[in-house]
Structures are given as structure tokens and as C-alpha cells.
Amino acid sequence: MKLFFSPTSPYVRKVMICAHELGLSEHIELLPAKASPVDRDKTIVEKNPLGKVPTLLTKEGVALYDSRVICEYLNELGSGQLFPTDKSLRWEAITMQALGDGLLDAALLTRYETFLRPKELCWNDWVNGQIEKIHSALKQFESSVHNDSFHIGQITLACSLAYLDLRFDHLEWRKSHPKLKGWFEVISKRTSVAKEWTLPA
Numbered sequence: 001m002k003l004f005f006s007p008t009s010p011y012v013r014k015v016m017i018c019a020h021e022l023g024l025s026e027h028i029e030l031l032p033a034k035a036s037p038v039d040r041d042k043t044i045v046e047k048n049p050l051g052k053v054p055t056l057l058t059k060e061g062v063a064l065y066d067s068r069v070i071c072e073y074l075n076e077l078g079s080g081q082l083f084p085t086d087k088s089l090r091w092e093a094i095t096m097q098a099l100g101d102g103l104l105d106a107a108l109l110t111r112y113e114t115f116l117r118p119k120e121l122c123w124n125d126w127v128n129g130q131i132e133k134i135h136s137a138l139k140q141f142e143s144s145v146h147n148d149s150f151h152i153g154q155i156t157l158a159c160s161l162a163y164l165d166l167r168f169d170h171l172e173w174r175k176s177h178p179k180l181k182g183w184f185e186v187i188s189k190r191t192s193v194a195k196e197w198t199l200p201a
């Protein structure tokens, strides 16, 4: 399998954590990619019209995207339980994944607006709206997070918090979310989460 890859993409990180948990990471060749909404990477676009990472090319040459689809595909390939078969746990896991992805979407849109967009065109109310989404998602996670099981929802939350540390340090999410802080400390020790994913030299 081949994966269009960026080392700082939290969605790519979701995929790599799943692959590691399922014993599949060695079977994935990482392809360097320059995904950007304003300067689209044509090699990705050939396989995924949205031009985004992660995009996976299966052994059979089929292109799969986005991270949700790839993670579920890997889970099936590795006969895993990252997408639990138990019904109520499954709904919890994939709803948690949706909330974590939503937090990431808001964070990434903010990043594009404040980093890529020319300063004079920046729309502050819109940025503030996205930051509010991050805060309300964190509030929901703070009241619901637990260590009882490890699944795609927890992986997505770990990637979301790591991305906030990378790009939104100034939000200081730990200060007002003590349960999340403790949860993240524990999960960050897991080998798949602790690992730094980079392209081979």
C-alpha cells in the first residue's frame, strides 16, 4: 500500500496510529506530498480529486480517502477492533471520531485563514467562530472522555490534542480541561501515539 503523506497532518497521523496498532505500518510506503488548498498537488489530485492527505493507494491500486475511510479499511484488513463491533461502543467511537475530526477541521480552517490568507483579507469573526467550535468540542470531550476502551474515537481525540499543541499552543487547552490533560498524558505513552512519523530519508 502507498500513502500520500505529510508529517504534520493530524489526519495522516490518525491513519499511521491505526496502521501501527493493527501491525500494518510496515506495509505502507509513504509518498511525499504537498497538499495545499491554494497550490494543489497534482500527483494527489490524479488519485483523489480533492487533492488532500491522507490518500491511500491499496495493493490493488484503488485510491481510498479520507482518513475515516482509510482507518476503517485498515481496521478491516487487520481484523481489528478500532471500529468496535459492539453496537453501542461503535456509535460512541464513530461519534467521537466525528467530533475530533470537526475540531480538527475548525483548527485547520483557522490555520489556513491566518497563515495562508493575505492579512488584509482575513475575516476575524469567521476565525472566532472556528475557535469557538474548538472550545465547545473540548468541553464535550472533557465531560465524556474515559480510559475504558481504545478505539478510533480515542485515536482521533489524541491527534486533535497533539495538533492543538503543534499549532494552537496559545489556547492553553490543558488549563481548563484537567480530565483531558490527564487522559492525554496516559494515551501519549502508547507506542503508536508516541511515535514520530516521518518520511524515510
Ligand SMILES: N[C@@H](CCC(=O)N[C@@H](CS)C(=O)NCC(=O)O)C(=O)O
Binding pocket: 006, 008, 009, 010, 011, 035, 036, 037, 038, 050, 051, 052, 053, 054, 066, 067, 068, 101, 108
Ligand atoms: N476530512 C479529511 C481532511 C483531510 C485534510 O484536510 N487534510 C489537509 C492536510 S492536514 C489537506 O490535505 N489539505 C489540502 C487541501 O485542503 O486542499 C480527512 O479526514 O482525511
